[in-house]
Amino acid sequence: MxxxxxxxxxxxxxxxxxxxxxxxxxxxxxxxxxxxxxxxxxxxxxxxxxxxxxxxxxxxxxxxxxxxxxxxxxxxxxxxxxxxxxxxxxxxxxxxxxxxxxxxxxxxxxxxxxxxxxxxxxxxxxxxxxxxxxxxxxxxxxxxxxxxxxxxxxxxxxxxxxxxxxxxxxxxxxxxxxxxxxxxxxxxxxxxxxxxxxxxxxxxxxxxxxxxxxxxxxxxxxxxxxxxxxxxxxxxxxxxLPRVSGSLKAHYAPTTPLRLYAPGRVLDALTEFPDTKSRVAVAVWDSESSLGDDGHPSVQLEEVEVPSDSNAFASRLYRTLRDLDEQGWDLILFPEPPAGEEWDGVRDRLQRACFGSGPSFRSHDSN
Missing domain, CATH: 3.90.870.10 (DHBP synthase)
Incomplete structure (x- = not known):
């Protein structure tokens, strides 16, 4: 090329x-x-x-x-x-x-x-x-x-x-x-x-x-x-309504499984995926304190700060997903974006990315 x-x-x-x-x-x-x-x-x-x-x-x-x-x-x-x-x-x-x-x-x-x-x-x-x-x-x-x-x-x-x-x-x-x-x-x-x-x-x-x-x-x-x-x-x-780009259920997706977690519910997200191996990357808001030890001894968590401003978050979303995808994690967890119109764009991309993520995402297309 x-x-x-x-x-x-x-x-x-x-x-x-x-x-x-x-x-x-x-x-x-x-x-x-x-x-x-x-x-x-x-x-x-x-x-x-x-x-x-x-x-x-x-x-x-x-x-x-x-x-x-x-x-x-x-x-x-x-x-x-x-x-x-x-x-x-x-x-x-x-x-x-x-x-x-x-x-x-x-x-x-x-x-x-x-x-x-x-x-x-x-x-x-x-x-x-x-x-x-x-x-x-x-x-x-x-x-x-x-x-x-x-x-x-x-x-x-x-x-x-x-x-x-x-x-x-x-x-x-x-x-x-x-x-x-x-x-x-x-x-x-x-x-x-x-x-x-x-x-x-x-x-x-x-x-x-x-x-x-x-x-x-x-x-x-x-x-x-x-x-x-x-x-x-x-x-x-x-x-x-017209069909448009980016409207399929699975899109914008990393090969590593990606999931969203509700505020304070990282542990719930982990137990929901018992097949997950040990290495998990967790995105946390830059405005919040660290997760600390959440009592899940078999999992190695690494925190990655993401901006709590919607435009800054959007600007870095794909960069962060690509970088994490290349680092060989078993699971990537992102916080659910807050309510509000200014977050709708990144919420849309994250939901489609979650649905399409994982090595076998092509099988989702028919679902």
């Missing part, structure tokens, strides 16, 4: 020019976004898109997100987003434009009715398409150089822990010479974007939580975002 870095003797602009040409040539480019590293391909090239699915081992009916450049305008309010989105989306509502003006570029993906030119390989055969404009400067420069849409799911094997550094990407695809990697340092946000469905025009629906919460959206735009459960009593049925 060829690696390009933003440091050293190669100026970053040359690296990005090379990457944009690689995309035009139908190759895959792994690049940093503010959320996680994406595995990018030309969104107009069916063969390149197929490479994304094959390289990741991703089911072909699983839709992809199209990443687009934000026009280089100082004043967001002056950007004509309708014409920017025209090649990809139709029926763009006033509410959608409010969300775009408030949060793009940024970790918010919007689902629209798709334009007829959008390839069905991207949408999983649906009549909707998911789009975002990432905030990372390298991602923006690459998209502007390429001058087109780029599909970019997380740059890792399907179902596994998402990568937040170039080294993570290289370790995932070390046997693949067709992936060009741009090193843009560590990702700031650390979990995938919030996804909101704006395709039916009259109400916005949360399809995947992230660091941008419905509360923040309401405060900044006045747009009410509903959960799928809240719209069940109207003409929108949750099962008819």
């Amino acid at each position: 060829s690696g390009a870095t933003s440091g050293g003797s190669t100026p970053q602009s040359l690296v990005i020019n090379e990457a944009a040409q690689a995309l035009r040539d139908g190759r895959l480019v792994a690049f940093p976004t503010e959320t996680v590293y994406g595995l990018g391909a030309d969104a107009r090239n069916p063969q390149a898109i197929q490479k994304v699915f094959t390289t990741k081992g991703r089911p072909s009916n699983h839709p992809l997100i199209v990443h687009i450049a934000s026009p280089g305008q100082i004043d967001q309010a002056q950007i004509d987003w309708v014409s920017v989105l025209a090649p990809w989306a139709r029926d763009i509502s006033e509410d959608a434009l409010k969300l775009i003006q408030a949060f793009w570029p940024g970790p918010l993906t919007l689902v629209f009715k798709k334009d007829k030119r959008v390839l069905s390989e991207i949408t999983g055969g649906q009549d909707t398409v998911a789009i975002r404009s990432p905030a990372h400067p390298i991602a923006q420069e690459l998209l502007q150089q390429f001058q087109g849409g780029v599909v970019a799911p997380s740059a890792n094997r399907f179902g596994k822990v998402s990568p937040t550094s170039a080294a993570d990407v290289r370790s995932e695809f070390e046997d693949n010479a067709d992936v060009l990697v741009i090193d843009g340092g560590d990702c700031e946000v650390g979990i995938e974007s919030t996804i909101v469905d704006v395709s039916n025009g009259d109400r916005a629906i949360l399809l995947r939580p992230g660091v941008i919460t419905p509360k923040e959206i309401l405060a900044k735009t006045g747009v009410q975002v509903y959960s799928p459960g809240e719209v069940a009593d109207t003409n929108v049925h949750p099962e008819s």
Whole structure:
């Protein structure tokens, strides 16, 4: 696999020019976004898109997100987003434009009715398409150089822990010479974007939580975002909502078994898994005192501090999971995230990671 870095003797602009040409040539480019590293391909090239699915081992009916450049305008309010989105989306509502003006570029993906030119390989055969404009400067420069849409799911094997550094990407695809990697340092946000469905025009629906919460959206735009459960009593049925990335029950998962424990209940979590061997990594809040000796003599516990601030926790979640997964523990225990919307994104990722974790996680897919 060829690696390009933003440091050293190669100026970053040359690296990005090379990457944009690689995309035009139908190759895959792994690049940093503010959320996680994406595995990018030309969104107009069916063969390149197929490479994304094959390289990741991703089911072909699983839709992809199209990443687009934000026009280089100082004043967001002056950007004509309708014409920017025209090649990809139709029926763009006033509410959608409010969300775009408030949060793009940024970790918010919007689902629209798709334009007829959008390839069905991207949408999983649906009549909707998911789009975002990432905030990372390298991602923006690459998209502007390429001058087109780029599909970019997380740059890792399907179902596994998402990568937040170039080294993570290289370790995932070390046997693949067709992936060009741009090193843009560590990702700031650390979990995938919030996804909101704006395709039916009259109400916005949360399809995947992230660091941008419905509360923040309401405060900044006045747009009410509903959960799928809240719209069940109207003409929108949750099962008819678009399928989106990261919505499978098992996802973001380490090979080591991962479980959540309730406050003060580490011992309960251990006794619940009697087949667990002796070495257990326990994540503890940085705001709490050490677990101390919890009276489980046959288990060697090692504590790992995790931030009690939701954004800091999100930023370090995948890094921590990857590092612990490589250290050969028999079990990883994480504290249940507190109640509150700002924790919904990491709660979602941890629950899916727990369900998919362990060496035999592929067997969960059919359950």
